[in-house]
Amino acid sequence: MPTRKPSRTDEIAPDAAPIDIASIGEDVPLLEGLRTTRAIRRLRPDPVPPALIRKVCEAGTFAPSGGNRQPWSFVAVTAPDRRAFVAERYRQAFASYIAPALAALQKPGFPPAKRRTVESAVYLAEHLHEVPVHLFVAGTLRRGEPQTQALFPAIQNILLACRAVGLGACLTTVHRRFGDELDAFLGLPRERPTCALLPIGWPRGRYGRPPRRPVGECLFWERYPEPDAD
């Protein structure tokens, strides 16, 4: 059976060849995959096999959690009318979130890298209804509080697994402005709220290293340095 293996940096276009779910993504070196996992918001509308979504969610389940309580649940929304419902609320929430950045963007000297991030986030908000999988990550409350810290390792594992198998994805949270409504829409009980929405699809662009501060600016030994005296 022919298989389609994604290369590490090339665009991956869906084609007629069946995907070998067991082998896809298994050959990506861990650290190289990690360094080239970034927010991919420009996604094709082509469907993603449910077995591939299952595979990336399984990667999520290998995350650590306090007491190994594994509080996560994943809800994949794929029906077009349901995606439209989600996208409408995301768009509204995003519009108020992004307004200050859009105003700042008009000013001269706005950093080009930040401009690209804002533009790609706007693109996602405008096209979310077309993204084939809206993967919600929800988790149980602990002592009455959401334990989002117990969900983010699983979320990152899913993003890394998407990278490995050639899917594009992005961590988003602005849907929480409509959190109660969306949680009810997903059939989640109040004690299992969503924390994140990962739009997942085949990327239109390429993977690559995201811009990051050099580690030398972030790593210190023994003590964080004193501020320089004037």
Ligand SMILES: Cc1cc2nc3c(=O)[nH]c(=O)nc-3n(C[C@H](O)[C@H](O)[C@H](O)COP(=O)(O)O)c2cc1C
């Ligand atoms: C807690 C958290 C919440 C985020 N929420 C959103 C969001 O609602 N919408 C969005 O487009 N991106 C969201 N992002 C993605 C960030 O914008 C992205 O990780 C950042 O710009 C770095 O992107 P890069 O890896 O492509 O450089 C979120 C990231 C984090 C960690």
